[in-house]
Amino acid sequence: MDVRIISLGCLSSTLPKPAYQALRQGNELSIEGISDAPQLYGMPPLQRLVFQTQHEEWSNSICKVFSHELNKFAECIKVEHLIRSGPWRVLSPEGEFLFPFDTNKELDKYDASLLENSLKPLALKIIKRKTLLVIPNDQESSQPYLESDLLNKIADELIHNLGNESPYRDIALIPLRSRSQSSTLTAGLFDAVMNALFCRTTQLNFASRLHQKEGPLLIEGATGTGKSQAASLIANTLKKDLIEINLAALSNELIESRIRGYKKGAFTGAEKDTPGFFEEADGKVLFLDELQSTALTSQTQLLDLLSAVSNRVRVGRIGGDSTRREYTVKVILATNRPAKDLLSEGVLREDLFHRIRDVVSFKNLNQLLKQDDYQELIKKLLTLYRWKSLAPLDADIPEVRTELIFPSIDPGIFSQIRQANWPGNFRQFERFSYDLYWALETQSSPEISRDLVRELIKREAERFFLPDEAPEKKPTTGPARKASVVEDVLTRNGMVISKSLPELADEKLKSRNTLKTFILRNKEYFSEHFLEDSKIHDFINSKNSRQNKNSHSRSLDQDEIKKNNT
Incomplete structure (x- = not known):
């Protein structure tokens, strides 16, 4: 496979050859054994890695090609300058070949063509080569990266550029199989990066810094909207371990003993001293999911423990003395329905709700x-x-x-x-x-x-026994067929009218006015999502430029008549 492989961390023997090794230098990443080109300074981490490897591939290829098929030019072309320019300076944005290097003599057409035929495909191959960023997923290899802000820098860079111009559209992340853990991969850097990417793609807004506030945080959202992932990312951002508890899996009779912990012999079945959730989560993040599943009486167990403005919790074990120990716990609660609905239905205690510092609502995918x-x-x-x-x-x-x-x-x-x-x-x-x-x-x-x-x-x-909203057959006649073609063409072109009109010429929709008139007269054949798109909405509700011109002309004529009468 014609891809470059960059390993983030250890250059494992399990990797296919050849592969580059990216190591952390401070809070940056750099390819081991490759010196930086001046134009790479200040680049984001991943872009810098790709450009470093491209520059290295270009340097090796230029040295090789000028020692063989282009050796006749070795004396008249400043090869070092050509190498420093990199493959990006050889091609224009349109893909045309450039001569970004000095020569000691003027080249004739044959020599210029020979250079172009050798260097242009070489530069194209290097620039268009795909990149596999291999990320270890075992704790031992990942830990140095998780201890810095590098993970968040990588996630921010990817999520803002995903699918955009090169090199990001040609990057893929892939986990590295660990020989010591070939059957089971523990949560490591790959999982952490993917988790950060999903949260940034969907709902979690770290710019608000709500996760840094003291006091409990409530995340409300339907099942599958990413609440657990958000809690995991918050824990990672705070550089703390996560303790995750599903309250729906606990009976109301057990909740008090699990929250507070208990001493041996405190009740029937208490065969040994057992710490509670808060004791286990001291110095960590405690995620209590499915809060709405607990009874009101069980919710009272949290009342005297939580503070809206502090992460400090004082709790004593059941069956012990009256002494309470203090723990520092960042508490994250989650419900699968809006808190206002749970409060109005009497499912969530109002006094408990007032002990929550902030509420974050997650939208569903629809x-x-x-x-x-x-x-x-x-x-x-x-x-x-x-x-x-x-x-x-x-x-x-x-x-x-x-x-x-x-x-x-x-x-x-x-x-x-x-x-x-x-x-x-x-x-x-x-x-x-x-x-x-x-x-x-x-x-x-x-x-x-x-x-x-x-x-x-x-x-x-x-x-799910749901109506299939993706139509299996498109209409073949009448305005319904024409509307289907119009919607497909506009959607494919990002709702850009000027880009779509040439493709709609066969439908006799050659101008903006005829297209707008057709859409307005046949709204019932277009999907609701299409008509609600902001670009389409603005287009069909805009005034006709010819009407504006005629109206303006009539206004000038009337002014002229009034002037003459006067």
Whole structure:
């Protein structure tokens, strides 16, 4: 496979050859054994790594090519200057060949053509080569990185550039198989990076710094919206371990003893001293999920423990003396329904709610897909689930098909996914994505096509007994067929009218006015999501430029008549 491999951390013997090793230098990353080019200073970590390897590949290739087929130019071309320029200075943004180097003599057309035919494909190959960023997923290799802010820098860089211009559209993250833990991979750097990416893609806003405040934090959101991932990321950002408790799995009779802990013999079945949740979570983050499942009487156990403005908790074990010990615990609570509904229904105690410092609401996936940037969200989710679904990289595995790691996407799938129903939220979409990539490996074309997505959405609908909102057959006649073509073309072109008009010429929609008139007269044939798009809404509600001009002319004529009468 023609990809470059960059290992983040140890250069394991399990990696296919050749591979680069990226090591931390302070709070930056740098390729081991490669000196920095001046133009790389100040770049974000991952971009810098890719550009470093591209520069190294260019340097090695130039030295090789000028010692063989281009050795006749070795004396007239300043090779060192050519190497320092890098492959990016040889090509224009349009892909045209440039001569960013000095020569000691003027080149004739033959020599110039020879240089171009040798250097242009070399530069294109290096720039377009895909990059696999291999990340260890065992604690021993990951810990040095988790102790710094480097993880968050990587996540921020990726999430803001995912799917954008090179090099980010040509980067894939993949876990490294650990020889010592070949069967079971503990949570390490790869999981931490993926977790950070998912939280930033969906809901969690670290800019508000709510997680740094003293006092409990409540996250409310439906099942599968990412509450557990958010708690894990908060713990990692605070550089603390996470203790996760599902309150729905505990009976109301056991909750008090588990919250407070107990001494041996305190009650029947108390066979040994057992610490409570808060004692176990001292100096850590305690995540109490499914708070709404606990009875009101059980919620009282938290009343005298939690403070809205402090992480300090004083608690004593059941059966012990009256002495209470103080622990420092960042408490995160979670409910699968809005707190205001739970309060009005009497499911959540009001006095307990007043002991919560901040409340964060997570939207469900259907709500997020109604936003204008839904295509960007779908792209990011499909990319992240692709990375997550990849098997750990190993030198013993057969050659990987890079087209399956970097599949092409039919733009028509975005409206299909948007119109589908996702009651399981991100958990359901994760399973859908895994099935999508599993099916992709069995078909001849490495493209995420409309037919494939339509079939999988149909299965999801049947699984949940939901109406299949992705239409199986498109209308073949009348305005319904024409509207379907218009919606597909505009969606594929990002709702840009000028870009779509040439493709709609066969439908006799050659101008903005005829297109707008057609949409306004046939709204019933367009999807609700299409009509609600901000660009389409502004387009069909804008005033006709010709009408504006005629109105302006009539106004000038009337002014002239009044002037003459006067």
